Amino acid sequence: MSSPQADFPLFPQLPLELREEIWRFCLPNRVHELDRPLAENVYDVDEDHPAWCHLQRTSLVNGYPPLISRVCRESRAVAHETGRFLPLDQQDRIVEGEWYSDTLRHDAWRDAARDSVYLNWTRAYEVDFYYTEGDGSPLEYLAKQVSPTKGDGSMMAQYLDANFGPDYTEVSTSVYHPQDPNKERDSEALKQQSSWLVVTRVIVVHSDLQSAAATGLFGLLGDSLVQIVDCSNATRIRQYLDLAESCEQHHQVAIRQNLQQEPLNEVEQRLKWLVKRTQGSEELLSAMRPGIMFRLCTQQCDRRV
Template identity: 25%
Template sequence: MAQFSTLPAELRLLIWEFALPARVVEMGEPCDPDIIPEEDLRQAWILNKKHPAIAYVCWESRQIALAKSKLPRGVILAPDSITDARWWSKSTDIIHFNAPPEIINAAQRCRLADGLLDLMKVPILRKMVSISADVVHPFLRFRNRSDLPRSLVWEVICATKICIISLHTVCIRATVEQARELGLFGNGDEPAQLIDPFDKAAIQRFRQLWDNTKKEVSSVKFFDTIDTGRFTFRVERWLAEMSAEYIHFKWTSPPFPTPNPRDITALLRRYPDQRRSPEAKQYLVGFPRLELRIMFRLCPPALVD
């Protein structure tokens, strides 16, 4: 540390900035009925909100960490906003909107709607938007969609042009030391990760970590199906259903003589591969680019014991 302190101040500041974790910063507390006990998910969420490790190294590093999590000049959050001020962090690349509980009251619905609309500001800040599939259209068929207006959700998604959709959440009850050994979760400082479900190498690394931990039913089912044709079919079916919802949202009086939107949406829900047909494609012009991801969360046992 003595040698580091002799470096020019400008260089030290650059090093501290480089050491900041690139976190997925979340809006709203997550809700997932498959993760039991529910407190595990809440504690994992709290872990992701804590200041990074470099905030506790020294005064200089702490100032950098705190400065990077301040709101931009001129931006003010309402006192009752669900948006965590840290979601504006300059070291953050992705802003994720969590699925709320299935049953919410009118006041909660209004706050959630305001939080969802906040996502429309994200592209201006050159950040990516991520939304839980349960907010838009549940990936798992037995799930209920969140109680937010469909038109509002689609308005936000279409405004982003490129939107990450988190299909499923996997909680891994590993220690920070175990994560560090495999170089996962940013050595424990990035406890929420959005991973491409078709990136087999990355999924395998998370599975390796998960194999040595306490397992829950939902994560077992996920790892049992992720490499199978069944999972691929479910993704195709979900994309077709999303396409049908988009057509329903956008087209009330289409300029196309035939077929009409209802026929196309019914066809998509019955035959997912029709998403690539010329008849469907004419209705899907402007359909936002969706990047599908799996949310992996680090939930150290010490947090839940």
């Protein structure tokens, strides 16, 4: 049997409407990061246990226009139907009464019809980065960016409690402050959406782009480098974990990640404790679902030097 053709020379002869639908099918569904992640705040790192990825290169590439926007005028026009960069006159502009931080990104492409929005910010960032204290909360800012029709917001679990992790229990020592001035604002922001994905783990897949794209796990063309998967989708999560494990097994890596798949009931229980402790009740629990973030890094920054 002959192998399938890699090209389709009759494509230009198709009706315009059909060609445009094909271009739309190629557009990625991305996680749009509102702010830059910092490895030292995402991972529990120190001199003896450095982070296994710098993270920001992935965020940068994930914010480029989709690959099909560079094919031809027709594909670029389709990409611009719902995608764009923030206008230059709005970049880095502090809006009065709205939360702002030096980590915010205004230079990333966003497709309002396809992309979900995600906030990396946790209270650990407050030590090193400027933000407008009292002028709105980070979750208020996130809620404003969420599509009213998609309900596609997500955040780090550590936003609610910086000590959240694999060993988090009902009686864990917490750095959450009940008198936090943003507590009421955060609670109101969370009530604005019926569904939130709360990222409980961040896994990095170190692979070359061609190999990762062939799996389909990072978009049809491999240009959707950040993915968040609901923990209830065990099969999908297993595919990502297997890919990450395969990449680590075939290379000499400096630090190996914990790629064990956690039982759903255990991560749901930890999320329940988190919501109850930080919100004072389980009222918002029904709107929160645990998820895992998978990031594709093509820089091989995990390799042993």
